[in-house]
Amino acid sequence: MTNYDKIFNGPNLKAARIRTKEKVNIVHDAYELPLGMADFGKGKTYYLKTYGCQANERDSETIAGILETMGYQEIDDIDHADLIVLNTCAIRENAEDKVFGKIGYVKNLKKFNPNLILAICGCMAQEESVVNKILEKYQHVDLVFGTHNINHLPKLLQQANQEKDVTVEVFSTEGDVQEDLPAKRADKYKAWVNIMYGCNKFCTYCIVPYTRGKERSRLKEDIIKEVAELVDQGYQEVTLLGQNVNSYGNDLELGYDFGDLIKEVAKTNIPRIRFTTSHPYDFTFAMVDAINSADNIMPYIHLPVQSGNSEILKLMGRKYDREQYLELFNYIKKTMPNAAITTDIIVGFPNETDEQFEDTMSIYDYCEYDLAYTFVYSPRNGTPAAKMADNVDLQVKSDRLRRLNDMVNEKAMKANKKFEGRIVEVLVDGPSKKSDKVMSGYTRENKLVNFAAPSDLTGKIVSVKITEAKTWTLNGELVG
Numbered sequence: 001m002t003n004y005d006k007i008f009n010g011p012n013l014k015a016a017r018i019r020t021k022e023k024v025n026i027v028h029d030a031y032e033l034p035l036g037m038a039d040f041g042k043g044k045t046y047y048l049k050t051y052g053c054q055a056n057e058r059d060s061e062t063i064a065g066i067l068e069t070m071g072y073q074e075i076d077d078i079d080h081a082d083l084i085v086l087n088t089c090a091i092r093e094n095a096e097d098k099v100f101g102k103i104g105y106v107k108n109l110k111k112f113n114p115n116l117i118l119a120i121c122g123c124m125a126q127e128e129s130v131v132n133k134i135l136e137k138y139q140h141v142d143l144v145f146g147t148h149n150i151n152h153l154p155k156l157l158q159q160a161n162q163e164k165d166v167t168v169e170v171f172s173t174e175g176d177v178q179e180d181l182p183a184k185r186a187d188k189y190k191a192w193v194n195i196m197y198g199c200n201k202f203c204t205y206c207i208v209p210y211t212r213g214k215e216r217s218r219l220k221e222d223i224i225k226e227v228a229e230l231v232d233q234g235y236q237e238v239t240l241l242g243q244n245v246n247s248y249g250n251d252l253e254l255g256y257d258f259g260d261l262i263k264e265v266a267k268t269n270i271p272r273i274r275f276t277t278s279h280p281y282d283f284t285f286a287m288v289d290a291i292n293s294a295d296n297i298m299p300y301i302h303l304p305v306q307s308g309n310s311e312i313l314k315l316m317g318r319k320y321d322r323e324q325y326l327e328l329f330n331y332i333k334k335t336m337p338n339a340a341i342t343t344d345i346i347v348g349f350p351n352e353t354d355e356q357f358e359d360t361m362s363i364y365d366y367c368e369y370d371l372a373y374t375f376v377y378s379p380r381n382g383t384p385a386a387k388m389a390d391n392v393d394l395q396v397k398s399d400r401l402r403r404l405n406d407m408v409n410e411k412a413m414k415a416n417k418k419f420e421g422r423i424v425e426v427l428v429d430g431p432s433k434k435s436d437k438v439m440s441g442y443t444r445e446n447k448l449v450n451f452a453a454p455s456d457l458t459g460k461i462v463s464v465k466i467t468e469a470k471t472w473t474l475n476g477e478l479v480g
């Protein structure tokens with residue numbers, strides 16, 4: 001019997017694939033600290049590191065909120081923490097490698113602090129193969145908990161503290177939608193707001209539908225209430241989060257969709273609304289019109305294309321072809337000519353030919369995206385694409401990536417150049433990375449701007465005249 005066979009609460013790939021028609025419960029005000037846990041973290045510190053996407057960023061806010069109700073205090077020095085939580089990402093192999101490196105590092109820390117608790121959560125915790133590897137090779141891990149198990153964290157910490165063996169609780173089938181969990185928001189002016197969890201698309205390369213479960217939408221009323229509270233607290237921006245925001249509401253069957261939701265959110269008068277990520281298949285023209293209908297919905301759309309070739313798109317299970325993507329893209333360009341559009345692209349999908357890759361280059365050339373996140377395909381255990389034979393050399397894949405990135409840079413510069421001389425609205429984030437006399441913030445189109453200004457403008461929306469475009473950022477002067 002392997003270590004893994006002893007674990008009953010570990011992830012299960014087969015169970016993670018299942019999608020039932022059953023409605024999930026939406027649970028309000030159910031969170032309670034178990035008896036005696038309110039002081040568990042008193043006088044102790046935690047270090048929380050987040051990998052991956054905004055869904056993880058938002059989950060980390062809940063984890064931090066829960067830990068602070070237990071008395072823990074956050075520190076950013078991993079070497080001196082009593083509890084280390086790694087909220088992990090499984091999207092590509094290199095994301096996982098980074099986490100295993102960090103887990104290895106913590107082994108040494110345990111020599112100095114034997115009471116140190118190491119917890120692994122997030123998308124890697126949902127993977128059967130990863131948990132197996134942890135149990136076999138990284139036995140200094142104390143706790144593994146899944147993306148559906150965050151609300152059990154106090155109970156699990158108690159257990160991990162008492163037991164010598166690793167504590168594992170990973171539900172492969174999604175739980176209820178838990179409203180009203182504690183949260184410690186990372187920012188005072190910009191907030192993440194989940195509108196839905198999970199994903200039902202099952203793109204053949206992607207691990208997310210397995211790690212995040214079935215699509216579950218939050219009720220419109222709960223989302224609006226959260227945004228209204230953020231407005232009261234002085235927040236300037238919300239980003240509505242979902243793996244595929246365009247399928248929001250499908251599971252609720254209450255007769256409203258993403259377009260209806262975003263129009264309602266706009267009525268809260270939060271100054272800025274963003275949303276991510278969009279999926280071209282579920283993105284209707286009516287949703288484009290809804291985005292275009294209110295001034296506080298930002299003209300910025302992240303619209304992953306993944307490939308410009310229809311055969312590859314079919315193999316990827318994207319459910320749209322090149323022409324259908326372009327139809328949507330053209331509609332957005334026509335109705336929102338000033339909107340910024342960015343994308344995600346995977347090169348080197350199994351057996352991608354030179355000609356098929358050229359279609360990706362040509363769609364990029366046509367769309368002239370503001371920016372793109374580009375990746376070499378990384379096989380993910382348990383996904384259909386990982387079983388496909390692949391005749392493309394790694395060198396060929398990285399050459400394609402380089403060529404594509406050259407075009408990404410060229411078009412990014414071209415898009416940024418259009419801003420030179422314009423006066424734009426910037427929500428000030430705070431001092432820039434380079435100097436505390438230079439502030440940085442984002443335009444409505446999500447362009448990062450650096451400009452000289454006093455730091456008390458943080459959290460304000462100011463006018464900036466763009467003086468110089470660079471590939472990734474804009475420089476400007478404060479004008480009011």
Ligand code: 5AD
Binds near residue numbers: 377379
């Ligand atoms: N390999 C490479 N890139 C991937 N992505 C998702 N899965 C993989 C994978 N297996 C990319 C997609 C997605 C982005 C978040 O990550 O482009 O849109």
Ligand code: SF4
Binds near residue numbers: 051122
């Ligand atoms: Fe990474 Fe995807 Fe999980 Fe986000 S949902 S943390 S991108 S694997």
